[in-house]
Amino acid sequence: MTTIDAPRSPHTPATATRKVNWEKWGWIYMRASGILLVVLIFGHLFVNLFLGTGVRAIDFAFVAGKWASPFWKVWDVAMLWLALIHGGNGMRTVINDYAHGRGRTVLLVLVAASVIGLIVLGTLVLTTFDPCPAGAPGNLVPSFCPVNSK
Amino acid sequence: MWSWVLHRITGVAIFFFLLVHVLDTSLVRITPEGYNAVINTYKTPILGLGELALVAAIGFHALNGIRIILIDFWSVGTRHQKLLFWIVIALWIVLLAGFAPRQIINIIAEMS
Numbered sequence: 062m063t064t065i066d067a068p069r070s071p072h073t074p075a076t077a078t079r080k081v082n083w084e085k086w087g088w089i090y091m092r093a094s095g096i097l098l099v100v101l102i103f104g105h106l107f108v109n110l111f112l113g114t115g116v117r118a119i120d121f122a123f124v125a126g127k128w129a130s131p132f133w134k135v136w137d138v139a140m141l142w143l144a145l146i147h148g149g150n151g152m153r154t155v156i157n158d159y160a161h162g163r164g165r166t167v168l169l170v171l172v173a174a175s176v177i178g179l180i181v182l183g184t185l186v187l188t189t190f191d192p193c194p195a196g197a198p199g200n201l202v203p204s205f206c207p208v209n210s211k
Numbered sequence: 212m213w214s215w216v217l218h219r220i221t222g223v224a225i226f227f228f229l230l231v232h233v234l235d236t237s238l239v240r241i242t243p244e245g246y247n248a249v250i251n252t253y254k255t256p257i258l259g260l261g262e263l264a265l266v267a268a269i270g271f272h273a274l275n276g277i278r279i280i281l282i283d284f285w286s287v288g289t290r291h292q293k294l295l296f297w298i299v300i301a302l303w304i305v306l307l308a309g310f311a312p313r314q315i316i317n318i319i320a321e322m323s
């Protein structure tokens with residue numbers, strides 16, 4: 062059990078330890094990432110679901126067109142990391158509130174594994190993406206692809 | 212209390228959506244045809260309503276998240292927490308009033 066000092070008690074060994082206070086940094090992270098995510102997610106939803114014909118405009122060529130610009134690649138990779146870590150840390154809070162013992166450990170490991178797995182997958186997809194895959198028909202890929210310039 | 216319940220439910224729901232959404236987007240790295248086939252299901256009327264619910268959920272979570280941050284850091288935030296809650300609800304209604312017509316037009320266009 063962690064000991065919690067009485068309110069307003071002076072610095073005692075329990076509060077003055079030199080260890081990193083991970084709970085505090087987690088708390089700060091939830092707020093800092095939250096502010097950045099407001100911009101990143103609302104911008105993402107506005108461009109993908111609101112502008113033009115909204116969701117009906119989305120297909121491979123739409124994504125490839127966006128990722129042709131480093132701006133949207135950086136945007137999406139930042140959103141991927143910030144949102145998954147924010148959501149994963151939030152899920153940890155929720156799990157700690159309701160689950161106990163073995164079940165709690167299993168759930169925490171599942172959340173951590175999904176977060177790490179999807180960050181790795183998403184980052185690889187974004188960094189190795191090819192907007193003009195070999196053999197893909199011209200009508201499915203962006204207009205700037207070589208198949209479309211013949 | 213209700214703001215906390217809603218913040219928690221929307222946070223968990225968005226997390227599960229995000230797990231699926233990273234997976235479906237990753238199909239762009241496999242084939243254009245595969246990605247298009249899966250993303251086309253997002254355009255069906257049922258998932259069209261799903262997107263509306265998703266925007267409603269993330270809109271509430273984000274606005275209420277800003278409220279939580281203001282309560283934590285703004286000297287008078289705690290005193291005005293109730294007023295801030297009603298501002299969250301008002302901005303949330305404005306957000307949905309902007310997005311719902313766009314989405315409903317899409318759903319109808321997709322059905323006909």
Ligand code: HEM
Nearest residue numbers: 091095098099148151152154219222223225226273276279
């Ligand atoms: C759009 C911008 C967002 C903002 C401003 C925001 C803000 C916040 C804040 C301030 C908290 C409270 C943390 C605490 O009490 O220590 C929180 C909790 C949480 N957030 Fe977010 N968040 C955002 C996006 C997201 C996203 C995208 C997800 C999912 C992937 C998410 C999932 C969660 C979860 C699961 C919790 C824990 C809920 C609880 O403890 O009851 N949030 N968020």
